[in-house]
Amino acid sequence: MPIIEVKNLTKKYEYYKKAPGLLASMKSLFHREKLYTEAVKNISFTVEEGELVGFLGPNGAGKTTTLKMLSGILYPTSGEAKVLGHVPWKREKKYQKQFAIVMGQKNQLWWDLPAMDSFILNKEIYEVPDAQFKKTVDGLAELLEIKDILDVQVRKLSLGQRMKCELIAALLHQPKVLFLDEPTIGLDVVSQQKMREFIKTYNEQKKTTILLTSHYMEDVKALCKRVIIIDHGEIRYDGALSALIDKYVDHKVITVTFTKPVERVDLEKFCPVMECTPLRAVLNVPNEEVKKVAAKILTTYPVDDILIDEVPVEDVIRRIFTTGKS
Amino acid sequence: MRKYWTIITTMWARALIHRFTIVAYRTGELFEIVFLLILWTALFKGRDTISGYTIQEMITYVLVGNLVSIVTRNFLTDFMTKEIKDGALSIFVVKPITYLRYVLVRELGRVSLPFLISLVSQIGIMLIFARQLVIHTSFVHFALFIVMVAFAFLIEFFISFLIGATAFWTDETDGLSQTIYRLKRFLSGGYFTLSLLPALYIQISLALPFAYSFYVPTQLYLQKLTLWQGLKGIGIQIIWIALLYLCIKLVWRRGTRRYEGVGI
Numbered sequence: 001m002p003i004i005e006v007k008n009l010t011k012k013y014e015y016y017k018k019a020p021g022l023l024a025s026m027k028s029l030f031h032r033e034k035l036y037t038e039a040v041k042n043i044s045f046t047v048e049e050g051e052l053v054g055f056l057g058p059n060g061a062g063k064t065t066t067l068k069m070l071s072g073i074l075y076p077t078s079g080e081a082k083v084l085g086h087v088p089w090k091r092e093k094k095y096q097k098q099f100a101i102v103m104g105q106k107n108q109l110w111w112d113l114p115a116m117d118s119f120i121l122n123k124e125i126y127e128v129p130d131a132q133f134k135k136t137v138d139g140l141a142e143l144l145e146i147k148d149i150l151d152v153q154v155r156k157l158s159l160g161q162r163m164k165c166e167l168i169a170a171l172l173h174q175p176k177v178l179f180l181d182e183p184t185i186g187l188d189v190v191s192q193q194k195m196r197e198f199i200k201t202y203n204e205q206k207k208t209t210i211l212l213t214s215h216y217m218e219d220v221k222a223l224c225k226r227v228i229i230i231d232h233g234e235i236r237y238d239g240a241l242s243a244l245i246d247k248y249v250d251h252k253v254i255t256v257t258f259t260k261p262v263e264r265v266d267l268e269k270f271c272p273v274m275e276c277t278p279l280r281a282v283l284n285v286p287n288e289e290v291k292k293v294a295a296k297i298l299t300t301y302p303v304d305d306i307l308i309d310e311v312p313v314e315d316v317i318r319r320i321f322t323t324g325k326s
Numbered sequence: 327m328r329k330y331w332t333i334i335t336t337m338w339a340r341a342l343i344h345r346f347t348i349v350a351y352r353t354g355e356l357f358e359i360v361f362l363l364i365l366w367t368a369l370f371k372g373r374d375t376i377s378g379y380t381i382q383e384m385i386t387y388v389l390v391g392n393l394v395s396i397v398t399r400n401f402l403t404d405f406m407t408k409e410i411k412d413g414a415l416s417i418f419v420v421k422p423i424t425y426l427r428y429v430l431v432r433e434l435g436r437v438s439l440p441f442l443i444s445l446v447s448q449i450g451i452m453l454i455f456a457r458q459l460v461i462h463t464s465f466v467h468f469a470l471f472i473v474m475v476a477f478a479f480l481i482e483f484f485i486s487f488l489i490g491a492t493a494f495w496t497d498e499t500d501g502l503s504q505t506i507y508r509l510k511r512f513l514s515g516g517y518f519t520l521s522l523l524p525a526l527y528i529q530i531s532l533a534l535p536f537a538y539s540f541y542v543p544t545q546l547y548l549q550k551l552t553l554w555q556g557l558k559g560i561g562i563q564i565i566w567i568a569l570l571y572l573c574i575k576l577v578w579r580r581g582t583r584r585y586e587g588v589g590i
Binding site for chain 1: 328329331340392401414417419513582586
């Protein structure tokens with residue numbers, strides 16, 4: 001039984017255009033042309049219990065819109081969805097007590113008060129027992145290394161510290177499903193890394209089903225076995241991150257360093273040359289010819305070093321987004 | 327119940343941090359009241375009554391009326407508009423708590439502390455004018471007065487909620503809330519007692535909810551209304567509460583369907 005079931009979900013937004021300037025503003029006071037944009041088009045997918053799925057896509061792809069529908073913030077234009085057996089936009093208390101959403105760009109913590117005050121408020125709203133509350137806060141604060149800042153006004157915290165507090169606030173009621181919308185946005189490299197480690201550990205320990213959106217490839221690579229790639233509101237790929245490479249890439253990348261200069265034309269006899277300086281060359285070699293080509297280069301040229309690599313996932317995904325076909 | 331109490335105490339904790347705002351706010355109000363008192367004292371020079379009011383009654387009208395308006399006001403519209411416009415509402419709609427109830431308690435928390443401070447300073451002024459103040463001892467009148475004030479708070483709260491909810495469609499609510507605020511000041515008897523005005527005007531005011539946040543309860547306090555008239559007033563308040571509540575249900579259902587949770 002899947003925890004999250006999404007079927008033909010669509011969301012249209014209404015908007016209007018206004019040319020710049022005062023005159024256009026005056027005109028728009030009387031007449032506005034309504035336009036529609038489809039943020040999410042007819043998407044379907046399911047997520048099983050305990051899965052950590054990455055939602056990957058460029059800005060405006062429909063990632064956040066999807067999460068907002070699954071958490072009941074938005075009503076869809078059409079389609080169905082069920083999370084833990086509930087229709088999210090009915091906003092049933094029973095459902096709301098079992099999930100949480102963390103939005104990297106919105107905070108639920110009270111800006112003027114220490115994070116602890118917000119935690120206590122959440123504790124009461126979600127009716128978390130005292131003992132569980134204490135245990136969760138202590139445990140999470142320890143894990144995230146923020147025990148000493150829980151009594152400091154939230155607005156005095158750094159972005160990284162604040163995100164950690166946001167995460168604790170969202171996890172107090174031990175949600176079964178967690179939606180993370182850009183949890184690492186704006187964080188420095190070290191904080192990003194810490195956040196990732198935490199999410200990973202939490203998912204493994206608690207078996208919480210997590211749906212995470214990000215446009216940082218690193219997040220997804222570090223955390224998710226499965227990715228859903230979404231672009232212009234449509235799902236381009238849904239499956240294992242590793243299978244993505246098998247599916248879209250038919251070649252490997254060979255990087256050779258020579259001890260003496262080598263001519264580009266000579267190398268082009270074997271395979272397409274991507275880069276070539278006299279002492280270094282990068283070649284794209286079809287999978288089935290890798291061994292043969294590598295052996296040939298080693299015997300023919302004065303090779304100092306040779307590396308055989310997979311095509312980076314970033315490149316694969318960039319290709320999916322730029323070609324726009326699945 | 328505990329969750330609501332926590333919301334209130336959290337609001338207090340927040341309000342105490344902004345101690346300067348509380349004091350600053352109160353200063354302006356004091357000026358307004360003192361100004362009204364000076365005005366009436368001047369107008370009463372050389373005459374005993376104006377429209378059936380003695381100077382004592384008029385001073386009581388200003389002081390008690392302002393006390394009522396302090397207790398019944400709220401700051402919901404601004405906060406709600408901002409929450410809808412900036413998308414902060416998203417945080418509340420995903421939580422197992424009803425937004426209307428949540429903000430009601432939050433506003434109680436928000437107004438209660440400034441209220442206490444206003445109350446203290448207001449009582450201070452009343453003590454200065456103690457000799458001029460009309461103090462009645464009818465318990466029933468006073469009980470009715472308290473009920474009316476509590477209902478007035480609810481009515482004002484519901485109106486603010488409805489104005490705030492228009493942000494689902496218009497994003498901004500300043501214009502509407504300013505218009506209604508002015509209308510309210512005038513129709514509630516906040517500038518001067520409605521008794522000075524033509525009968526038709528009073529009739530219209532009494533059918534609308536605003537007079538019950540200033541004029542009517544103050545009249546009740548002054549015992550210028552009979553108990554029966556007071557009860558009738560409370561009846562009208564109940565009708566307004568029911569009506570506004572229905573509107574809120576409808577507007578909220580439609581509004582949250584439009585809500586897009588945009589912004590940062």
